[in-house]
Amino acid sequence: MGLDIRLPLGLLFLATGVLMTAYGLFTRGSAIYEKSLSMNINLIWGMVLLLFGLAMLLLSWTARRRLSRTAPDVPSNSEAPLHRSPRSH
Amino acid sequence: MTTTLTTIDWLIMLVYFAFVLGIGFVLKRYVRTSNDFFLAGRSIPAWVCGLAFISANLGAQEVIGMGASGAKYGIATSQFYWIGAIPAMVFVGLFMMPFYYGSKARSVPEYLKLRYDEKTRAWNAGSFAIMTVFSSGISMYAMARLIQVLHIFDGLFHHLGLPLAWIFHFSILLSAIIVLGYIFLGGLTSAIYNEVLQFFLIVAGFIPLVWIGLKNVGGWHGIQRTLGPAYTHSWRGMAHASTNPLGTEWYSMIFGLGFVLSFGYWCTDFLVVQRAMAAESELAARRVPLIAAIPKMFFPFLVILPGLIAISVPTIAQHAMAQVQTTPVPGQARRNVPSSQMASDATAAPVGRGLIPAKIDPVNGRVMTDSAGQPLLDYDLAIPNMLLHFFPTGILGLGLTALLASFMSGMAGNVTAFNTVWTYDIYQSYIHKTGTDQHYLWMGRMATIGGIVLSIGAAYLVTSFNNILDALQLVFSFVNAPLLATFLLGMFWKRTTGHGAFWGLLSGTFAAVLHIGLTLPADAPGVGIHGGWIAVLHVYPSTMAQNFWTAIWAFSVSFVLTVGISLLTRPRKEEDLVGLVYSLTPKPDEGHLAWYQKPMALGLLVLAMLVVLNLVFA
Numbered sequence: 001m002g003l004d005i006r007l008p009l010g011l012l013f014l015a016t017g018v019l020m021t022a023y024g025l026f027t028r029g030s031a032i033y034e035k036s037l038s039m040n041i042n043l044i045w046g047m048v049l050l051l052f053g054l055a056m057l058l059l060s061w062t063a064r065r066r067l068s069r070t071a072p073d074v075p076s077n078s079e080a081p082l083h084r085s086p087r088s089h
Numbered sequence: 090m091t092t093t094l095t096t097i098d099w100l101i102m103l104v105y106f107a108f109v110l111g112i113g114f115v116l117k118r119y120v121r122t123s124n125d126f127f128l129a130g131r132s133i134p135a136w137v138c139g140l141a142f143i144s145a146n147l148g149a150q151e152v153i154g155m156g157a158s159g160a161k162y163g164i165a166t167s168q169f170y171w172i173g174a175i176p177a178m179v180f181v182g183l184f185m186m187p188f189y190y191g192s193k194a195r196s197v198p199e200y201l202k203l204r205y206d207e208k209t210r211a212w213n214a215g216s217f218a219i220m221t222v223f224s225s226g227i228s229m230y231a232m233a234r235l236i237q238v239l240h241i242f243d244g245l246f247h248h249l250g251l252p253l254a255w256i257f258h259f260s261i262l263l264s265a266i267i268v269l270g271y272i273f274l275g276g277l278t279s280a281i282y283n284e285v286l287q288f289f290l291i292v293a294g295f296i297p298l299v300w301i302g303l304k305n306v307g308g309w310h311g312i313q314r315t316l317g318p319a320y321t322h323s324w325r326g327m328a329h330a331s332t333n334p335l336g337t338e339w340y341s342m343i344f345g346l347g348f349v350l351s352f353g354y355w356c357t358d359f360l361v362v363q364r365a366m367a368a369e370s371e372l373a374a375r376r377v378p379l380i381a382a383i384p385k386m387f388f389p390f391l392v393i394l395p396g397l398i399a400i401s402v403p404t405i406a407q408h409a410m411a412q413v414q415t416t417p418v419p420g421q422a423r424r425n426v427p428s429s430q431m432a433s434d435a436t437a438a439p440v441g442r443g444l445i446p447a448k449i450d451p452v453n454g455r456v457m458t459d460s461a462g463q464p465l466l467d468y469d470l471a472i473p474n475m476l477l478h479f480f481p482t483g484i485l486g487l488g489l490t491a492l493l494a495s496f497m498s499g500m501a502g503n504v505t506a507f508n509t510v511w512t513y514d515i516y517q518s519y520i521h522k523t524g525t526d527q528h529y530l531w532m533g534r535m536a537t538i539g540g541i542v543l544s545i546g547a548a549y550l551v552t553s554f555n556n557i558l559d560a561l562q563l564v565f566s567f568v569n570a571p572l573l574a575t576f577l578l579g580m581f582w583k584r585t586t587g588h589g590a591f592w593g594l595l596s597g598t599f600a601a602v603l604h605i606g607l608t609l610p611a612d613a614p615g616v617g618i619h620g621g622w623i624a625v626l627h628v629y630p631s632t633m634a635q636n637f638w639t640a641i642w643a644f645s646v647s648f649v650l651t652v653g654i655s656l657l658t659r660p661r662k663e664e665d666l667v668g669l670v671y672s673l674t675p676k677p678d679e680g681h682l683a684w685y686q687k688p689m690a691l692g693l694l695v696l697a698m699l700v701v702l703n704l705v706f707a
Contacts, residue, residue, distance in 0.1 A: 002119055003112075005137055005282050012108045012286060013293070016101055016487065023097045023483045032481035036301050042483035045297050049487075052293075 004063060010056030017050025093244060098486030105290065105490045109271055109497075112282050116275030123529040126276035127509045128195060129367035133278070137285055138373070139380030142364040143388075144284035147291060148228045148499015152392055152492065153235070156475075157468035159389075159396025160445055163320030164706055165335050166396070167389035171323070172347040175382050175699050177355035179692045182378035185356055186365060187677055188580055190374040192668050195366075197359035198514040204579045204669045206587030207518075212594060214514035216568050217359060218507055222540060224360075225503035226547025232496035233260035233548070239473055241489065261548055264493075268500050269541045272508070273534050277367055280505045284364075287494040288384075294491025295391040301479045302398035315401045324707045337634045345637025349644040353569035357576050360506040371677060372688070379691045386699060392472070399471040400443035402478070442466060444474040500544065508536035563605070563636065570640035571597020571647035578651050583663065583670045589655030597647025604642045610635040 024043025027033075033040055120126050158166040194200040198217065202210035234257070236242060242256050271279045306312055313321045324339075335342070355361060355378070365377035441447050447464040448457040457465045476488040512533045517524070524532070575594050578585040606623035610632040613619035619632060629635040667673050679687050 003115055003282070005285050008108055008112055008115075008282070009286060009289060012105065013289070015104050016293075019097065019100055019104065020483055020487065027483070032483075035479055035481045036484070037304055039301070041297055041301065041481065045293075045484055045487075049293055052289075 004060045006056045006060035006063070010053045010058075010060060013049045013053030013056065015053075017046050017048070017053050020046025021050055022046075093482075094241065094486070094489075095482045097483045098489065101483075101486035102490050102493075105286075105494065106267060108286065109267060109283055112286075113271030113274035113279045116279045116282065119278070120274075120276050120530075123512070123526050123533060125278070126530050126533045127505075127512065128363075129276070129278040129281060131367060132369050133281060133367045135368055135373035135376040136380055137281065138364050138368045138377040140288045140384070141281040141284035142361055142377055142381040143385050144288040144291075144498045145280075145360055145364055145502030146499075147287070147495050148224070148502070151388075151499070152291070152495045153231060153469050153472060155389075155392040156396040156399070156472035159393035160400045160443075160466075160468045160471040161396070162335055163316065163397060164389070164393065165323050166393045167323050167706065168335070168342060168346065170386060170389050171699055171703055172343065173351040174355060175386050175695060176347060177351040178378040178382040178385065179695050180352065181356040181362070181365075182375050182382075183688055183692045184671070185576070185580060186375040186378070187371060187674065188669060188671075189362055190366060190368070190371045191674070191677075195513050196509050197357060197362055198510055200669075201575070201579070201590070202514075202518075204666070205575075205585075205590045209575070209587055209591045209594065210514060210518070212591065213572065214510050214518075216598075218510050218515065220568050221360065221503040221507040221510070222543045223547050223551070225500045225507070225540070225544035226549075227551050228496050228499040228503070229261055229264055229544055230548040230551045232264050232493065232500075233257050235473060235492065235496075236260040238470065239477065239489070261545055264497060264500065265541050265545055268497055268504060269537060272501060272504055272537050276533065277363070277505050277509075280501045281364060281367060283501060284498045287498040290487075290494045291491045292384075292391065294488045295395070297484060298475055298479060298488060299391060299394050299398070302395060302402075302475060305479070306398055306401040312397050312401045316397065320397060322707060323703065335631065335633050337631065337637055341634060341637045341641065345641045349570050349573055349640040350637070352577075353573035353640070353644070357569060357572045359510060360502050363506055363509065372679075372682075375677075375688045376691065379688060379695055382695045383698070386695075386702060395475045396468070396471045399445055399475050402443045444478055445471055446474070504537060504540045504544070507540040508533050511536040511540070567598055567601045567643075570601060570643035574644050574648035574651055578648070578655075579670070581671045582652075582655075583666055583672055584655055584660050585651060586655045586658045586660055588658045589651045589653070592654050593647045593649075593651030596650045597643045600646035601639050601643035604639045605635070608635055608638070 020042045024040050024046050027042065028040060119130075122130075124130055155166060155169065158169075189197070189200060192200055192203055194203055196214075198210045198214035201213050237256050237260065242259065243253060246253055246256060246259075271283055275282070303309065303311075306315065309321075337345075361378075365374045368374040368377050441464075445466045445468060448467045449455065450457050459465055473492070476485065476492070480488050512529055516532055516536070517529060521528075521532075571594050574597065575590045578593075579590060603623070605620045607621070607625070608627045608629060609616060609621035609625045610619055610629045612631055613621075616622060616625065620635060629638065663673055684690055
């Protein structure tokens with residue numbers, strides 16, 4: 001199917017990561033972190049998710065570039081399995 | 090201290106649900122044939138199918154049930170993964186997938202049709218369809234109950250002036266609409282893609298939970314100190330049923346769980362096999378369960394460990410659930426609300442253990458006790474209470490999303506398996522044989538709606554079971570345990586006949602029902618759903634032991650009768666069985682692969698890792 005799963009996966013984690021990191025920045029030193037043993041878990045974990053999202057987007061982007069170099073004429077809505085890297089056959 | 094969901098939690102949840110439905114919309118334009126809808130066009134890479142393979146199984150049973158069992162039985166629960174899943178996953182990948190994928194069957198019942206005959210397929214398709222509807226219904230029920238217990242929608246309902254008693258129905262309807270939406274649009278591909286998102290989300294939501302939890306109880310050594318060796322060793326006391334928390338001995342564990350139940354599920358259940366059948370090649374299909382086995386063997390640390398942490402935390406007078414602000418709507422609020430959140434004000438006495446509250450009788454609001462007068466604990470709340478206890482707002486949204494995602498992946502897995510079996514194995518085979526491909530594609534979408542409506546019905550039926558895990562095990566032993574004999578004999582003994590398989594299967598199922606009717610587990614409240622409704626000939630030390638022995642009996646009866654009847658009936662011609670039976674099928678050509686690319690090498694690596702894990706936690 002013509003959708004690389006790493007694209008929505010990357011975007012989802014990027015969006016969630018950004019939300020949590022931003023919220024973590026705004027709530028530095030807040031009493032809500034008593035629960036998580038005084039760790040600003042929103043900031044820490046938000047950044048982890050953000051980085052994971054970026055890594056997935058990067059992988060998806062390089063796979064797409066590699067594919068377009070080997071098969072330049074693939075129209076975007078064809079049946080061509082875009083998610084496959086050329087080596088996976 | 091009160092915990093209510095704030096805007097940030099809602100935002101995180103909304104983002105996730107937007108993606109879930111968005112994937113369905115994007116994939117809709119790629120669904121043109123029934124093959125696209127039911128088999129994802131057989132074009133998905135192995136790693137994607139592999140993650141979906143675990144995720145489809147990661148429903149309510151797994152996350153809530155395993156956390157509950159972790160709190161109840163300790164790390165021995167990991168046997169459900171290490172003994173109860175990994176060896177079977179390796180076996181299905183290495184030895185069975187060539188027949189499922191190579192035979193070009195579109196479903197597991199269809200393989201039975203090709204290998205045996207029509208009646209064996211009909212029996213399997215029918216029983217499987219019923220089982221998927223129930224599993225999906227259980228997921229739906231558990232999700233709705235959890236939403237209620239965690240008071241997720243209370244604020245919203247209070248704001249809108251609606252009665253809180255409607256939350257249960259609203260939750261069922263909401264989950265039904267979301268799952269329906271993305272499967273209706275994108276079929277199996279959409280389900281698989283969403284299962285991959287769900288997999289990563291569950292990992293992302295549970296790692297910080299285990300991290301903070303472990304920090305709080307002083308790490309693994311802290312748990313060992315608090316709970317003692319019975320909880321922290323997976324094999325200790327397995328020599329006899331009375332000396333380990335599971336109440337089973339090692340041979341019923343290995344043969345009942347490790348062989349019959351586990352192989353019966355992972356090797357024959359179309360719910361998981363369907364994910365591997367969607368792979369882009371036979372080699373990829375064989376790798377799917379092997380790739381899945383690697384994260385699977387570490388899942389005990391994500392779903393069982395929180396259970397152990399939950400009972401290690403010093404008991405608090407007010408359990409976490411009670412910290413959630415219950416919006417007080419006088420009079421009507423407490424009606425119709427099953428189970429334990431009533432504890433929040435009426436009986437908040439510290440009768441629980443750690444973060445696990447005592448079970449509250451939904452009728453009179455009192456703490457339920459066992460025959461010795463000890464309070465019964467509501468283990469199913471281990472993981473939800475962990476989330477509320479350790480997660481501040483923000484990451485709480487992520488944790489709840491992960492939990493809801495796991496319920497939905499369990500539902501979606503069952504619904505996609507149901508619509509395929511219904512359309513190919515029931516509708517196309519017996520009701521309307523000559524339709525166009527577009528007609529069957531349409532039928533698949535209708536079956537998705539039908540499956541969801543039936544699941545809603547099942548969700549309302551499922552109310553008499555306390556432990557979701559027990560209920561599913563009971564259904565497994567009826568349906569899956571005898572099936573294993575049918576498949577093993579079918580794939581590896583060319584002499585097996587259709588009559589042998591069919592009657593063996595039927596007798597195996599009957600033997601399972603009979604066995605439960607004649608025995609009773611010691612921990613059952615009495616004769617009833619748990620057994621003994623014919624007569625009590627034997628009492629097992631635990632429900633778990635009874636389940637294992639039911640499976641063993643069902644398998645053995647099915648095996649012996651299938652062999653016996655096969656020898657008395659006429660076998661099929663050998664040329665008809667090429668591609669369906671091991672000895673008559675050319676071995677897959679792996680000459681062009683380097684040694685480390687061969688499925689066998691991956692399989693051995695998985696088994697070696699399994700041995701190491703067992704040694705560490707023995």
